Amino acid sequence: GAVVSQHPSRVICKSGTSVKIECRSLDFQATTMFWYRQFPKKSLMLMATSNEGSKATYEQGVEKDKFLINHASLTLSTLTVTSAHPEDSSFYICSASKGGGTLEAFFGQGTRLTVV
Amino acid sequence: AQSVSQHNHHVILSEAASLELGCNYSYGGTVNLFWYVQYPGQHLQLLLKYFSGDPLVKGIKGFEAEFIKSKFSFNLRKPSVQWSDTAEYFCAVNGANQGGKLIFGQGTELSVKP
Numbered sequence: 001g002a003v004v005s006q007h008p009s010r011v012i013c014k015s016g017t018s019v020k021i022e023c024r025s026l027d028f029q030a031t032t033m034f035w036y037r038q039f040p041k042k043s044l045m046l047m048a049t050s051n052e053g054s055k056a057t058y059e060q061g062v063e064k065d066k067f068l069i070n071h072a073s074l075t076l077s078t079l080t081v082t083s084a085h086p087e088d089s090s091f092y093i094c095s096a097s098k099g100g101g102t103l104e105a106f107f108g109q110g111t112r113l114t115v116v
Numbered sequence: 117a118q119s120v121s122q123h124n125h126h127v128i129l130s131e132a133a134s135l136e137l138g139c140n141y142s143y144g145g146t147v148n149l150f151w152y153v154q155y156p157g158q159h160l161q162l163l164l165k166y167f168s169g170d171p172l173v174k175g176i177k178g179f180e181a182e183f184i185k186s187k188f189s190f191n192l193r194k195p196s197v198q199w200s201d202t203a204e205y206f207c208a209v210n211g212a213n214q215g216g217k218l219i220f221g222q223g224t225e226l227s228v229k230p
Contacts, residue, residue: 032216032217034218036220042223043220043222044160044206044220045220046217046218046219093159097216104162104165104216105218107152107159107160107161108159110159
């Protein structure tokens with residue numbers, strides 16, 4: 001199978017602090033990982049694409065200095081929400097692709113971030 | 117720009133009713149199409165996918181979808197729904213050479229009454 005794990009599944013943080021979310025591919029090497037944000041009753045919005053060993057590519061309107069993405073290895077990508085504010089509260093989901101022309105991506109279980 | 121539109125935001129059905137969820141996309145090239153399901157409290161799961169070949173695609177749990185290129189549509193169907201099908205359904209598309217990068221529709225919430 002192809003399993004993607006996110007950690008933590010839920011996190012509550014104080015306004016102004018930073019939060020790191022991990023996305024791991026457990027049984028395959030993910031050359032590319034994607035980060036999405038899902039608002040309540042809304043669809044998933046692609047935030048950025050991260051490739052192992054290179055800078056992430058951010059979608060239009062996503063602040064790269066606020067949402068720091070690091071894809072340090074073929075099995076791990078991290079999303080750090082810096083100086084979090086209540087409006088950053090959301091459901092963040094990662095997916096991972098095996099690359100090499102593989103079209104399917106596998107999703108993590110998501111992280112519910114609440115900023116108080 | 118690529119976009120995906122799902123016509124129904126919330127569908128309520130009784131068990132054994134037939135289901136059809138609409139999905140239309142906008143993309144100026146070859147596309148790959150997906151339907152994902154998100155059960156309450158769980159992560160996205162792939163229901164089915166279309167890359168090429170037979171436009172009628174069968175997926176898991178009795179779901180199928182038909183790709184109609186002329187209509188830019190990829191509607192999801194199931195002949196007889198069950199209470200356990202209650203979930204959020206997402207249509208998604210990516211273009212050729214975009215790897216796993218997906219553009220999602222708004223989602224359709226399906227509620228099946230027992």
